[in-house]
Amino acid sequence: MRTLTKITRRGVFALTAAVAGIALTAPAKAEVSFAGQTVEWIIPFSTGGGSDTWARFNAPFLQKHLPGNPDVVVVNEPGGGSTRGTNLFTQRAQPDGLTILGTSGSTQFPYLLGDPRVRYEYQDWEVVMVAPTGGVVYTTPATGVDSIDDIAELQGQRLVYASQGATSLDLVPMLAFDLLGLDVQYVFGFRGRGDGRLTFERGETNIDYQTSSAYLRNVTPLVEAGDAVPLFTWGILDEDGNPARDPTFPDLPIMEEVYEMMHGEPPSGPDYEAYQAFNTAGFAAQKMVFLPEGTSPEIVEAWRQAFRDIFEDPEYQASVEDVLGAYGQVTDGPAEALFRRGTQISSEVRDRVVNMLETEYNVRLGE
C-alpha cells in the first residue's frame, strides 16, 4: 500500500501543473494522517458529567489509534441544554476530521421535539460511533409490589416520580407510564437522576429509574436490603432493530413485555411509536460521535478504523466496563442503524408528543 502511494506521488511530480492540482489529492486520500495536529472533541456538557466522562475515557484511546497519533482534547461547551455547543459545532467545525462532536440523549430530544434553539441537523453529519446504555425502572415494596408479576397492583395507586423536566430523558419514563396506564404524579426540578434516587430513598417518591451503571451501583444494595423492587428495563434493539431484553438484566422484562402482560397484546399505535422513538434516542443511541457535514469518506473511514482498533485494544477491553457500564460501543453498520432510529421521527409522532407536553405539562417549546 505504502509503495503504491509513493509511486503515485512520484508520478504526480512528473505531470504538468494543471494535472498535478487534481492528482495531488489522490495520495492524500489514500493516507489520512493527523500527525502533529490536535483533534478537538466538542462535548456540549460541563466537565464531570456523564458525557464528559465518556469522552475523557475514549480520548486517550483515540490518541493511540488515530493515524498519526494526534493530540485529542475534550472541549466542554455547555449551555442551553446542550444545544449551544452543538450549534457551535454546526457553525464552526471544518470537515477536516479535526473536530468531532459527542452528543447525548439531551441533544437528540430538543432536535426531535423541534426546540427553537436547535440550529443543527443530525442528517448532515457522519456518525462514527454510538455508545448505547440502558435503564431499569423500580418501585418500593410499600406499594404492595414484590415483583413485576404484581404490576397490576400499581394501577390505580398514586405514584410519584422525581423528574428532571418533561423534555429531558425523563420523557421516556413518562411515555412508558402513560402506555402502561399508570397514574403517576411528576414532580419536576431535580438536577439529575442521582437527585431523584435520593428522593426515592427518603420515601418522597415511590417509582424511579436509573441508568444501568447507576442502578447496579446504588439500587442493587437497596434491592438486596428489601427497600426497592425492580420492575422492567428499557430493553435494547437487537440486530434486526427489534426490542429485546437487556443483556445486563436478562431476568427483567422489557416495557413491551409488561404491556403484553397487562393488555394481552403487544403495544402498537402512535403512542407506542412515540415511546420507541424517544427510547432509542435516549438509551440505545444515547451517546454518538459525529464528523461535520462534508467530511470526505476517507476521513470518515479513518475514524471508524480507529474505533475498530480501539474495540480490539486489550487495555480498552479491560477498563471499558468499569467506566461505561456493560454496553459495548459500536461503529459502522450497527452505529448507522442506531443513528437512524435515534434521530428520525415522523411529524405526526412529534406533533403528538409536543401537544401532550403542552396540554398536560404546560411546556411551550416555541418561546
Next chain:
Amino acid sequence: MVDVFLSALAEITTLKHMSFLLVGVMLGLMVGVFPGLGGIAGLSLLMPFLYGLDTTSALALLIGLVAVIPTSDTFASVLMGIPGSSASQATVLDGFPLAKQGEAARALSAAFFSSLVGGIIGAIILTGFVLIARPLILAFGSAELFMLSIFGLSMVGVLAGRSLVKGLCACGIGLVIGSIGGAPATGEFRMVMGIDYLYDGIPLVIVGLGLFAVPEIVDLLRRNRPIAADMRLGSGWFAGVRDWWRNWFLSVRCSGLGAVIGAIPGLGGTVVDWIAYGHAVQSTKDNPRFGQGDIRGVIAPESANNAKEGGGLLPTLMFGIPGSGAMAIFLGGMVLLGIQPGPSMVGANLDITYTIIWSLALANVLGAALCIALAIPISRLTLIPFQLLAPFMITVICLAAFQATRILDDLVALLVIGLIGIYMRRFGWPRPALLIGFVMAPQAETYLYQAVQFYGWGFATRPGVLIILAITLISLWIGMKARVDDSAGVAMKQTDPDAPAPSPVAALRRRWPQFAFAAFAMGLFAFAISDAMRQSFLGQVFPLTIASIAAVFGATVLVMLLFSRDAAPVVYDQEEAPENAAEKGVRSLWSGAFWIALLVALTALVGFFLAMLAFFLIYLPVRARTGPVKTLVLTAGAAAFVLALANALNLNFPYGQLQDIVRLPWPLR
C-alpha cells in the same frame, strides 16, 4: 474499626502518596490563585496527569487539587477584592478593606491559618460523622431543604447594611435576577427576552465578579494610588496567627458549621461562607468593624469554606451526588478511575473513604503552609500603583467571567451586572444581600414547589422544618441587633442629625441619582411582574410573589428618599462623602467603567486575544502614561501569561466579528 483506621493511616503516610498529594496541591494552588477559576479548570489541568496512574496516586492528586482551591483563592479575594471562587465571596467584605489599609499580609495569614484549621476540624468531624451520615442526609427532604434556604435568606437581615429596607430591596433584585431562565416546576422560560444566553440563567461567577470585582476596580481606577493606601504591608504573618488565636473558638464553630452544611446536598457550597460570616457578625459583641476590615470577617468564612469541602465529600461518596462544584469534578475523576461511589463507601470500602478524608486534611496542611510562605511576597502586589495593575486585573476578570459559558455574552453580562454593582456601591445598597437573593432564588423556589407536591402545605409542621425555623428566628433576632455595613472604609456622613427634612422637590433635585437607581430597581420588579403574568400558575407564583413584595420595599425606598432628612440611613451617595470631596484628582465614576467597556467592545470586534493586546496598547500610554518600551514589555508579558494559561487549560477565547469573517489560527480565533 481500628484496623480500617490503621490501614487508611498507613496508606496516606507513604512517600508516594504524599508526593502525589503535593503535586495536586501545587496544581490547585496555581488554579486557585487565579480568580474565577475553580475545580473545573483544575480538572482540565489534571487530566493529562491522571492517565496511567494507579488509583491511590490519582486519588491523591485529585484530593490535593480539590482541597487547596478554597485556601489559595483567598489571594484574589483579599488582595484585589475579586472573589477567588464562589467559596470566598464573603472573605472579600473584610479581607479587601484590610488590604487597602495596608494589612494584606495579616489578613492572608489569618485566612490561611483558618483554612488550615477548618480543613483539619472538618476531617475530624467527618471521621465520626461518616458512620451516621447516611441516615442524616436522608433526613433532609425537600421540606427541610426549603427551610434551610430560608435560613440562608435570613442572613440578609445581618448583611443589609445601614438601611434594612434597601437590603430587602437588594435581596429582591437578587431573587428576581436569580429566577431568570427555566422555571423549576414547569421548565417554561422566564424573563429571557428571546436572548439565548438568558435561557440558562445568569451564571453565579458573573454575578459575583460583577458585584464585587468590577465596582472595586472602577473605584480604584478613579484614584491615582495603590490598593494599599498607606504603602505598608503590616506586621506580617505572626499578626495573623495571633488574630486567629484570639478567635480560635469562632474558627472552630465556623468549621463545624461548614462541615455540616457542606454535607447536605442540594444547598450548595455557595452559601456556607455567608452563613459563617453572618454567624461571626451575630456572635461578636466587642467592637465590631465588619465591612471595614474586621479580621473576624476573614477568619469565619475561611474556616468554613475549607471544612465545607470535607463535608461535601459525604454525599459525593455515599450517593454519587456532588455537594459542590469542586466535588462534581472529584466525582468525575473517581468514575474515570473506576471507583464507584455508593453505599459500599461506608461498608466494604470504608478504608478508601478514610484515606480520602484524611488526605484532605493533610492536603489542607500542605496547602496552607505553601500559601503562608507565599503570603508576604505576593501581598506586595498591593503596593504597585493601581493604574499599572488595572489592565491586568481587567483582563483577568474578563477571562474568568468568560469561563462561565465561553461566549461573548458572558462579558456583556459582566458589564451589566458590574454597572448595577457600581451604583449599589455608590448609593450604599448592600451587595451581599443581592448575592444571597440570587443564590437562594432557584433553591427556595424548587424546594418549596417540591415540598408542596410531596407533602402538601402540611410540610411546614414537619419536626425538621420547625427546628430550622426556630434557628432562623433566633438568628434573625440576633441579627437585627448587629447589622453589617458594607460601604467599606467610608467615613460616616458629616450631616447635621437635627437638620429638618428638605421639601420633596428640593430632595428630588439633590438626590435624583439615588432616586433614579431606586426607580431602576422598581422597573426591574415591574418587568418581573409583567413577565410572570404571562406564565402558567406554577411558573409565575414565585417571581410574582417576590417581585410584588420587593416592589413594596422599592416604593418605600422611593418615598423615604423624597421625605427623609439628610441624616436618615436610607439617604446615601458616596459621591458626596467627605473622603471623595477631600481627595484630589478623582476622576468620574464613568472613567473606570469606560475601560472595562472598551475591552468588551474590542472583544466583540476582533476577539479576545487581539482585543486584549489593543487594550493594553491604548490603556498604558493614555491612562498610566507609560513610555513606549514599558508599554511593550508589559503588553508582551500579559500576552505571554494569558497564552500560557489558555494553553495549559485548553481554552478558546471569545470570538469577535473578525473571527466570523476570516478563519484565524489559535490564539487569534
